Amino acid sequence: MAGLDAAAHELKHLVGGSGFIRRDRYFRALFVSDYPKRLDREKARALGERLEKAGWLVRVQHPLALLDWPLSGYRQFFSGLQGQENPAEGPVSGLCRILERHPAQLDEGMLEEARKALLLWDSRQTAALTRLAGEALAVRLRKKQPAPHFFLFLLQNARQKEA
Numbered sequence: 001m002a003g004l005d006a007a008a009h010e011l012k013h014l015v016g017g018s019g020f021i022r023r024d025r026y027f028r029a030l031f032v033s034d035y036p037k038r039l040d041r042e043k044a045r046a047l048g049e050r051l052e053k054a055g056w057l058v059r060v061q062h063p064l065a066l067l068d069w070p071l072s073g074y075r076q077f078f079s080g081l082q083g084q085e086n087p088a089e090g091p092v093s094g095l096c097r098i099l100e101r102h103p104a105q106l107d108e109g110m111l112e113e114a115r116k117a118l119l120l121w122d123s124r125q126t127a128a129l130t131r132l133a134g135e136a137l138a139v140r141l142r143k144k145q146p147a148p149h150f151f152l153f154l155l156q157n158a159r160q161k162e163a
Helices: 005-018 041-053 071-082 091-101 108-122 126-142 150-156
Strands: 021-023 031-033 057-061 064-068
Touching: 005 021, 005 031, 005 041, 041 057, 041 064, 071 108, 071 150, 091 126, 091 150, 108 126, 108 150, 126 150
Parallel strands: none
Antiparallel strands: 021 031, 031 064, 057 064
16 A cells, blocks of 8 residues: 555544545644544544544544544654655755755654645655755754654655656
């Protein structure tokens, strides 16, 4: 399974027929579900607890549940990409070389940016991902802060939209 398909499959299995699972187009979380609307309050609460026990962060914004990973989930996903590096080409390769030369990290303060980058990567919006990475790197270098390491792994494994 490519991109976030495995995570979506896991969520569909956990939610069952209680609601849809979709990637969040508004970047509030990785996925959204309408299970809080479809289930009574007690069953929705129990499902939310089951999702949290499975490692998901659940935030209900009625009528939707926003489903995301904690920091450890992002780290695990990005470390999985680290071993699958494909040689980047064009402007992406230059940005990758810059990212490789700077100290990098992923912390709680970077999760919103990591989520957006991951969703852009998953939807094969490589140009938007490259632009976001370049802007984020420039800001961090100006402030003498570590680079967001996840951009390197996403760009090295950029998936182009199919024609």
